[in-house]
Amino acid sequence: MTDALTTWAGSHTFRGGPVVHPETVDEVAAVVAAARHVRALGSRHSFHDLADSPGTLVALDRLDVPTVIDPDARTVTVGAGVRYGELARDLHAAGWALHTMASLPHIAVAGTVATATHGSGDTAANLSAAVRGLELVGAGGDVRTLGADDPELAGSVVALGGLGVVTRVTLAVQPTYDVAQEVWLDLPWTTALDDFDALMSSAYSVSLFTDWRGDTVGQVWRKHRVDAGTLGSAPDLAGARRADGPVHPVPGQDPVACTEQGAVAGPWHERLPHFRLEFTPSAGAELQSEWLIPRAHAVAAIEALRGLRDLVAPLLLVSEVRSVAGDDLWLSTAHGGDRVALHFTWLPLREQVDAALPVIEEALAPFDARPHWGKLFSGPGPDRTWQDLYPRWDDAVALLARRDPAGVFANDFLLRHGLRA
Ligand SMILES: Cc1cc2nc3c(=O)[nH]c(=O)nc-3n(C[C@H](O)[C@H](O)[C@H](O)COP(=O)(O)OP(=O)(O)OC[C@H]3O[C@@H](n4cnc5c(N)ncnc54)[C@H](O)[C@@H]3O)c2cc1C
Structure with a gap:
């Protein structure tokens, strides 16, 4: 007997099958043509049934296509x-x-x-x-x-x-291009929120890590593009201190899996991700959720989450605050404008996390929060429809129906959220 196929975190066991591994585009086409229901699998890093299908699962890991x-x-x-x-x-x-x-x-x-x-x-x-x-x-x-x-x-x-x-x-x-990454510890929330825009623009990529407890942001990761000239000239973070050695975003975990810090310049792909390719970042014993909020509401939304610290902190490994520039993709969580992304890496406590999700969604509803499609959420939020959050929602639904009238690629996730009828 083989082990059941699950998401990377073990948070969903796939019901579909068989899993096939085509090596050519023609083989993919033949599999799809023969299937009543079929779906593509990626690296299974989503946390729910998004990639599942009542039928065949197509893994692309052996697809032989040149770069x-x-x-x-x-x-x-x-x-x-x-x-x-x-x-x-x-x-x-x-x-x-x-x-x-x-x-x-x-x-x-x-x-x-x-x-x-x-x-x-x-x-x-x-x-x-x-x-x-x-x-x-x-x-x-x-x-x-x-x-x-x-x-x-x-x-x-x-x-x-x-x-x-x-x-x-x-x-x-x-x-x-080259990037240099520096980490600061214990930035007072007052400094962070007094001029949130200045903080988030102080490097090419800025992440704040917090457990929502206390008066400080635990870690600030700043990734400077060397060609932008912000390294060494970006303002010091008042009230924070520079990390004097490598740190992991989850306090107490071994930073060996993290990309190089200490403002040492190196290739973009060895600094922009937090984790190194050659290490498995963790054993998968975690869950994740994330909501993306219009940038204008960033501070108010963060304050709302700070108000939920008693609910959230006991379930949390760590939270991360990031910024994302807007785009025009119909179902993109950044469709139509810049966003702040409020992320939660949860302990693997599914029941408690599931119970917390609607509470967070209610707190973030005034800010038109869009949940990350690959992470855990319960819906568009109380008194919200997906159309409220996505101006092109109906166009997306119509496109899926027109291109796949028989629902070959439909699954429970798409049905549950109204992308397929
Ligand atoms: C440890 C960890 C860290 C993460 N970090 C981040 C992060 O920094 N930022 C962030 O935004 N998200 C992050 N995520 C979420 C993750 O990036 C998304 O869930 C993403 O979808 C993962 O890609 P995947 O290939 O694993 O997709 P899967 O989970 O395998 O599939 C996701 C969806 O894509 C579809 N799909 C996959 N392959 C194809 C294909 N060939 N053709 C058509 N559809 C396809 C599937 O059918 C499914 O609907 C993280 C997740 C984990 C577990």
């Missing part, structure tokens, strides 16, 4: 199952870079862009916003290519797997 850099167009085209960390190594070796990275480099490209996964940075949109084209196996097994000018592209990138199996992704790249 092709186009220096004139400043793009790279890559196989859907490639992990960001491996793509980043190849890009850097060829003199190119991505504009951002998520906290860990182990996630697969197509699953990542399907859920609006992001890093941090006032000027850095999420990873989905870098997509310039897709190759997609749609219902019936037809292979379609969507280029940058295709009017359906903005509705097809963050599609939560509902449009088919993506086989190739084309991403914008830029010349490679």
Whole structure:
């Protein structure tokens, strides 16, 4: 007997099957054409049933597609199952870079862009916003290519797997650059919130780590692009102190898995993620949730969460506050404007976390909070519809129905949230 297939965190056991591992786009097309229900699996870093299907599960980890850099167009085209960390190594070796990275480099490209996964940075949109084209196996097994000018592209990138199996992704790249990362400890919340915009713009990428207890933000991670000149010239963080050695975002955990700190400059892909590719960041004994709030409401939303500290802190490994630049992708959590992202890495206490989610959603509802598609949430919030949160929601629903009328790629997640009827 083989072990049941689960998400990386073990938070969902897949009901679908069999799991197939096609090696060519033609094989993907044949699998899709033959299936009544089918869905693509990424690296399974989502926390619920988003990637599940009542039918076949298509893993793209063996898809044999070459990585092709186009220096004139400043793009790279890559196989859907490639992990960001491996793509980043190849890009850097060829003199190119991505504009951002998520906290860990182990996630697969197509699953990542399907859920609006992001890093941090006032000027850095999420990873989905870098997509310039897709190759997609749609219902019936037809292979379609969507280029940058295709009017359906903005509705097809963050599609939560509902449009088919993506086989190739084309991403914008830029010349490679160096980043230096510094960590500060115990920044008073008063300093952080008095001029939140100045803090978040003091480096290319800024993350605040907190357990919501006490009067200080536990850690501030600042990642400076060396070519931006902020390293050494960004203001000191009044009231905070520089870390005198490497630290892990979760207090007490071994920082060996973390990317280099101490303001030592190095390649972008070895500094922008918090964790190194060669280490498994943790055993998966955690859950995650995150809400993205219009930037104008950042301070008020953080204050609202500080008011929930007695509920949240006992369930928490750590929280992270990040910034994300806006984009125009229909189901992107940053659609229509810049956002602050309020993230929770929970202890693996599913029942208690599930009970806390509606309370957090109620506290954040006045701020039009959009939940991260890949993490735990209960819905759009009290007295809110998805249409309230996403101006292009109805267009997205119509696109999924038009491209997949028989619901081959539908699943419980899409039905539950009204993306499929
Ligand atoms: C430890 C950890 C750290 C994380 N850090 C961050 C972070 O820093 N920032 C952030 O925003 N999120 C973060 N996440 C969330 C994570 O990035 C998302 O859940 C993302 O979807 C993971 O990609 P995946 O390949 O594992 O997707 P999966 O969970 O495998 O799938 C997600 C969705 O993508 C679809 N999909 C996958 N492959 C394809 C394909 N080829 N074609 C069509 N659809 C496809 C699936 O059907 C499903 O709907 C983190 C998660 C974990 C576990």
